[in-house]
Every structure is written in C-alpha cells, then in structure tokens.
Amino acid sequence: MSNIIVIAEVRGGSLKRPSLEVITAAKQLASASGGQVVAIACGNGIDAATAELAAGGAAKVIAIDGPSFTEYSGDAWAKAIVEQVKANDGTAVLMAHTAMGKDLLPRVSGLLDTGIITDVIEVSCEGGAYGAKKPVFAGKATMTVKATKSPFCATIRPNNFEASTGGSGEVSKVDAPSGDLLSVVKEIIAAGGDKTPLAEAKVVVAGGRGLKEADNFKLIEDLAAAFGPGVAAVGASRAVCDAGWRPHSEQVGQTGKVVSPPLYFAIGISGAIQHLAGMRTARTIVAINKDADAPIFKVADYGIVGDAFEVVPALIKAIEEVVANR
Amino acid sequence: MDIVVCIKRVPATDTAIKIAADGKSIETNGVSFEMNAYDEFALEQALLIKEQLGEGTVTALTIGPSLAQKVMRDALARGADKAVVLTTDEWIYDGAQVAQALATYLQANPAQIVLCGKQAVDSDNNQLAGNLAARLGFGCVTEVTKLELADGTFTAERDIEGAREVVTCKTPAVISCNKGLNQPRYANLKGIMKAKKKPLEEAAADLPAAAMEIVSLELPPARADGRIIGEGVDAVPALIEALRNEAKAI
Ligand SMILES: Cc1cc2nc3c(=O)[nH]c(=O)nc-3n(C[C@H](O)[C@H](O)[C@H](O)COP(=O)(O)OP(=O)(O)OC[C@H]3O[C@@H](n4cnc5c(N)ncnc54)[C@H](O)[C@@H]3O)c2cc1C
Ligand SMILES: Nc1ncnc2c1ncn2[C@@H]1O[C@H](COP(=O)(O)O)[C@@H](O)[C@H]1O
Numbered sequence: 001m002s003n004i005i006v007i008a009e010v011r012g013g014s015l016k017r018p019s020l021e022v023i024t025a026a027k028q029l030a031s032a033s034g035g036q037v038v039a040i041a042c043g044n045g046i047d048a049a050t051a052e053l054a055a056g057g058a059a060k061v062i063a064i065d066g067p068s069f070t071e072y073s074g075d076a077w078a079k080a081i082v083e084q085v086k087a088n089d090g091t092a093v094l095m096a097h098t099a100m101g102k103d104l105l106p107r108v109s110g111l112l113d114t115g116i117i118t119d120v121i122e123v124s125c126e127g128g129a130y131g132a133k134k135p136v137f138a139g140k141a142t143m144t145v146k147a148t149k150s151p152f153c154a155t156i157r158p159n160n161f162e163a164s165t166g167g168s169g170e171v172s173k174v175d176a177p178s179g180d181l182l183s184v185v186k187e188i189i190a191a192g193g194d195k196t197p198l199a200e201a202k203v204v205v206a207g208g209r210g211l212k213e214a215d216n217f218k219l220i221e222d223l224a225a226a227f228g229p230g231v232a233a234v235g236a237s238r239a240v241c242d243a244g245w246r247p248h249s250e251q252v253g254q255t256g257k258v259v260s261p262p263l264y265f266a267i268g269i270s271g272a273i274q275h276l277a278g279m280r281t282a283r284t285i286v287a288i289n290k291d292a293d294a295p296i297f298k299v300a301d302y303g304i305v306g307d308a309f310e311v312v313p314a315l316i317k318a319i320e321e322v323v324a325n326r
Numbered sequence: 327m328d329i330v331v332c333i334k335r336v337p338a339t340d341t342a343i344k345i346a347a348d349g350k351s352i353e354t355n356g357v358s359f360e361m362n363a364y365d366e367f368a369l370e371q372a373l374l375i376k377e378q379l380g381e382g383t384v385t386a387l388t389i390g391p392s393l394a395q396k397v398m399r400d401a402l403a404r405g406a407d408k409a410v411v412l413t414t415d416e417w418i419y420d421g422a423q424v425a426q427a428l429a430t431y432l433q434a435n436p437a438q439i440v441l442c443g444k445q446a447v448d449s450d451n452n453q454l455a456g457n458l459a460a461r462l463g464f465g466c467v468t469e470v471t472k473l474e475l476a477d478g479t480f481t482a483e484r485d486i487e488g489a490r491e492v493v494t495c496k497t498p499a500v501i502s503c504n505k506g507l508n509q510p511r512y513a514n515l516k517g518i519m520k521a522k523k524k525p526l527e528e529a530a531a532d533l534p535a536a537a538m539e540i541v542s543l544e545l546p547p548a549r550a551d552g553r554i555i556g557e558g559v560d561a562v563p564a565l566i567e568a569l570r571n572e573a574k575a576i
Contacts (some may be wrong), residue, residue: 074467074468078456078460098486103466103467106457106460110457110461113461115538116453119450119452136419137337137450138450140343141352142543142544144541148539149535149537149538182495182499183467183495185493186481188486188491189491190488191488195488197487199487248506255364273341284573285549285552299549302573304557304561304562305557306561311561311562318566322570
C-alpha cells in the first residue's frame with residue numbers, strides 16, 4: 001500500500017479548515033497512487049475534530065490523544081506522528097502551510113530523513129513519482145519539482161485547494177506518549193479583538209508611507225471596517241512597519257506576508273518590487289497614489305491618482321453604502 | 327556557549343527574476359547577492375546572546391559558493407568571531423540537503439545554540455530549523471519574534487494565525503528568527519578592520535544526494551494591464567462601478 005498521510009491541525013479542540021483542504025490534495029495523490037488517505041491528529045480530547053476528518057474524506061483517522069498532548073510540542077508530536085506514518089505505509093505526508101505546519105512537518109521530514117517541499121500550490125503523482133509546484137523568489141517565479149526520496153513531504157498553501165467534504169472514515173485512537181518535552185507551548189495570547197487574520201482576509205486594505213503618520217492609519221482601518229465584520233484586514237508596507245506605525249505582523253511583501261485576497265487596496269504605497277512580491281497574486285488590485293508614475297499602477301487593475309486624505313474618506317462612504325444595500 | 331548562525335547568500339530582494347536557458351535556474355548575470363534578510367536577525371540575536379552570557383563564540387556558517395566569503399566577511403565585521411563556508415557550486419534549493427549537510431558539520435563541531443532565519447528568500451522553504459533540529463535531536467522554535475534565555479531554557483514568542491504563541495524550549499536548540507525580533511546592527515569601520523584578521527575557513531560541503539529534482543522554473547503569468555480610473559474624489563463612483571460590475575469584487 002502507498003498511503004497518503006495528512007497531518008491535521010487541531011487547536012483548542014477544533015479542526016482547522018486548511019486541514020480539509022489538505023485532504024483534497026491528498027485524495028488527488030491517493031487516486032493516482034492507489035492508496036488511502038490517512039489523517040493523523042494530535043491533542044487532548046479531540047473526538048469532534050477526528051469525527052470531522054472522517055466525515056471530510058479521510059478513509060482512516062488516527063487520533064494521538066491524551067493529556068500529555070494538551071499543548072503543542074514540535075518534538076514530541078513529530079516523534080509520535082513518525083511512528084504512525086511508518087505503521088501506516090505513508091509514502092506521502094502532507095500538512096497545511098500554517099504556523100503549526102511550518103514548525104511540525106520539517107521536523108517530521110527530518111526524523112524520516114527525507115525531503116520536504118513547502119508552500120505547495122499543486123501536487124502530482126506520475127508513474128509512482130510525487131511532484132509539486134511552489135512559488136519561489138516570493139512568487140516572482142514558480143518551481144516544479146519531482147521527489148527522488150521517499151516519503152514525499154509537503155506543506156500545502158492554505159486557500160489553494162477546496163475543502164474536502166463527504167466520507168465516512170474509520171477513527172482509531174492511540175494514547176499520546178508522555179515523556180520529556182524539549183519545547184512546549186505555554187500560552188496563547190489572542191490578538192486584540194476579533195481581528196481577521198491577514199492571510200485569510202477576503203479584502204486587504206494596505207497603507208504605505210504616503211499616509212504620513214501612524215495616526216492616519218485610522219483611515220485605513222475605517223476603510224477595512226466599512227466592508228463589515230470579518231471581511232477585511234489591514235496591511236502595511238515595510239516602510240510603515242520599520243517606522244513603527246504598524247506591527248511587523250501586518251507587513252506585506254517579500255520579507256513580510258504573501259497574501260492573495262480577492263481584493264487588495266494599496267494606498268500611499270509606491271509599489272517597490274519587494275512589496276509587489278507579497279500581493280501581486282491578489283485577484284483585483286486597487287491603487288490610490290498621488291503620483292501618476294508610481295510603479296504600483298503597473299500592477300493595479302484600477303488606479304486613482306489622488307490624495308489619499310481626500311479619496312479614502314469618499315471611498316469609505318461609498319463602500320459603506322454598497323455594504324448597507326446588500 | 328558555542329553559537330552557530332546559519333547564513334545563506336541569496337539574490338538581492340530587488341532582483342527582477344529572469345529564467346536561465348536551462349529552464350531550471352535563474353539568470354545570475356548582473357544579479358547582486360546579499361545576506362538573506364532573515365539571517366541578519368539571526369546574526370544579531372547570536373551577538374546579543376553572547377553579550378548577555380559574557381562568553382562564548384559566534385560562528386557564521388554557510389553552504390554556498392566560494393563567493394559567499396563576501397557575505398561571511400560582513401558577518402565577521404558585524405561581530406561574529408569566526409566564519410565557515412562549506413562550498414558547493416550548485417544552487418541549493420533542497421531543504422533536506424542543507425539540513426543534512428549542516429547536521430554533519432554540527433556533529434563534528436558541536437554548538438549549544440543554532441540560530442537561522444525563518445526562510446531563505448530564494449527558495450522560500452521555511453523548513454531548515456525543524457529539519458535540522460530533528461536530525462540533531464535538538465529542541466526547536468520557529469519564526470520567533472521575541473526570545474529570552476535564562477538557565478539554559480529559551481522562552482520565545484511567535485505569531486500564529488490570529489494570535490501569539492509563547493513557547494519554552496530547552497537548549498541545545500535551533501531557533502529560526504522572524505522580523506521584529508531585533509534591530510540588526512551594521513558593520514562599522516572598526517568592525518570591518520577587525521574582520522580582516524578573523525578566521526574564515528572554507529571546506530567542501532558534504533552534501534547528500536538531493537531529495538528532489540527541479541523539473542522547471544517558470545515566471546508567473548503577467549498581470550493584465552490595469553487602468554487609471556481617474557483623478558481625485560471624482561473617480562470614486564467609477565471605481566465602485568468597476569469593482570461591482572466588472573471585477574465583481576464587492
Ligand atoms: C531586503 C529588503 C526587503 C524588503 N521587503 C519588503 C517587504 O516585504 N514589503 C515592503 O512593502 N517593502 C519591502 N522592502 C522595502 C521596499 O523596497 C520599499 O522601500 C517599501 O515598500 C516602500 O514603502 P512605501 O511604498 O510605503 O513607501 P514609499 O516608497 O515612500 O512610497 C510612498 C508612496 O506614497 C505616495 N503618497 C505620498 N503622499 C500621498 C498622499 N497624500 N496620497 C496618496 N499617495 C501618497 C507617494 O507618491 C509614494 O508613491 C524591502 C526592502 C529590502 C531592501
Ligand atoms: N545554504 C545555506 N547555508 C546556510 N544556511 C542556510 C542555507 N540555506 C538555508 N539556511 C538557513 O536556513 C534558514 C531557512 O532557510 P530555508 O528553510 O531554506 O528557507 C535561512 O534563513 C538560513 O538561516
């Protein structure tokens with residue numbers, strides 16, 4: 001058998017949606033390799049999550065469950081997962097390219113002494129050889145590779161495959177081993193309020209140095225808020241983060257976050273190549289800049305040449321109207 | 327306390343990528359190379375830890391071409407005590423290869439603390455820390471934005487989706503550094519002069535076979551030309567109209 005293993009992400013007892021997207025990628029590989037999709041989830045009291053995995057397309061679900069796995073520990077979880085990968089004839093191991101996936105799968109691949117390809121946007125299996133496609137150089141190029149070592153390990157970019165639905169897999173439970181933890185999560189500090197995570201937002205409203213000072217980001221926040229709760233997130237250029245106007249976690253670009261929302265606003269952002277690398281795959285890009293020659297207009301679908309302090313307030317009103325009349 | 331900083335020499339971030347004739351690599355003619363941006367945070371953190379402990383050595387370690395000596399000299403000028411280039415002429419994109427070769431080096435030249443960047447901005451892998459830690463049996467925290475060391479244990483913070491995570495980790499450990507962790511220092515004239523006398527070793531990298539091969543490298547499809555809708559406030563209605571009916575984005 002040549003099974004495809006999905007390492008699912010469970011946080012606070014609930015299954016993270018990207019895990020179901022990974023099942024879709026895994027099903028694609030399984031139908032080519034002739035194996036089954038086996039999901040592995042770690043945690044303490046994760047019955048609801050494993051049931052969701054079984055109903056979401058995993059043929060077999062293994063819960064590594066117990067008090068010692070209440071908090072995430074990269075080393076302890078990786079060790080337990082590797083045992084299950086081996087016991088279940090995994091020839092491919094997939095996980096979402098999330099904070100946890102980026103931490104855990106490299107560790108799993110290292111223990112398996114195999115290769116790993118990250119941030120994958122397409123997977124393939126031809127003649128028994130697994131392959132993948134991923135952006136490199138911050139999306140300035142796309143690389144296609146073929147794995148030459150087994151098992152094949154890959155982290156899958158979120159929001160790139162549909163979430164898998166339908167199925168009635170079988171769930172089994174393994175006791176979480178207790179032992180020495182090298183690293184362990186002590187605390188999770190929620191970000192202020194119910195902020196929409198940048199990478200998951202349907203709309204990103206990003207501001208640059210053209211805003212002149214930190215307080216003026218109120219305009220950017222108000223435009224984001226105009227889309228209604230949970231829709232839009234605020235982004236920023238590096239110039240703005242370096243100046244301390246916004247936290248680094250909001251930086252979009254080559255050395256910040258790469259986002260691909262359906263709608264992206266670049267306001268007072270010149271469009272340096274490193275910024276473009278982080279947002280050029282957004283479906284629709286709107287730029288507002290007072291300089292008609294700003295490079296951002298080369299990638300923007302729609303541009304307004306003008307002063308952000310005049311244009312944005314009018315835009316906020318217009319968006320509020322659109323949202324109110326839905 | 328021996329501290330190792332892993333540094334990669336990468337194309338400058340403002341490089342306009344062109345694909346080479348082989349269809350599998352980038353055209354490097356005219357490209358300038360620099361220290362991977364995240365590795366600057368790792369180097370800075372290594373220097374801070376050494377200063378905190380008041381003892382130890384910081385070794386900058388890279389796998390790359392001999393030309394990487396330039397980046398290594400920069401690391402020495404900023405304050406590293408020693409630099410090592412494990413040479414290879416190939417572009418390394420395969421994470422397992424890097425991890426195994428660095429693990430081999432570190433088994434022969436043990437360190438308590440290994441710092442690296444969260445991601446090399448060429449292959450954008452973001453995998454080395456965990457991969458290397460697993461091979462060495464070390465603890466590991468990735469993408470840290472805050473790091474404290476007390477009594478041989480790290481307390482680190484990292485961003486996760488919609489929250490921050492506080493993680494403790496025993497040494498020996500591999501830590502990958504994110505932006506926000508610190509403010510990297512640059513080399514001053516004194517540092518540059520001192521660096522000339524610091525040891526910079528070179529040896530062939532002991533690379534295992536790659537775990538993957540490149541089939542192709544392509545440029546993404548170009549974006550369709552956009553258009554300027556208009557000027558100032560008067561253009562807002564036309565923008566709304568276009569977003570609604572043309573782009574169907576609102
Ligand atoms: C190693 C490295 C990595 C980098 N990584 C990133 C990254 O990840 N992300 C990133 O963003 N940058 C990155 N940069 C920085 C990048 O090169 C630019 O310096 C940065 O993006 C500029 O930010 P900005 O557009 O806000 O500022 P500026 O370039 O100063 O642009 C400000 C713009 O605002 C416009 N403006 C001024 N006033 C107004 C007004 N009243 N109304 C409307 N428009 C106005 C101006 O016309 C101008 O176009 C990186 C650089 C390096 C060297
Ligand atoms: N060839 C290399 N030589 C030394 N360090 C490297 C090399 N490649 C990657 N690294 C380190 O590993 C980090 C993460 O790289 P990666 O996992 O390849 O994205 C980088 O920021 C470097 O610190």
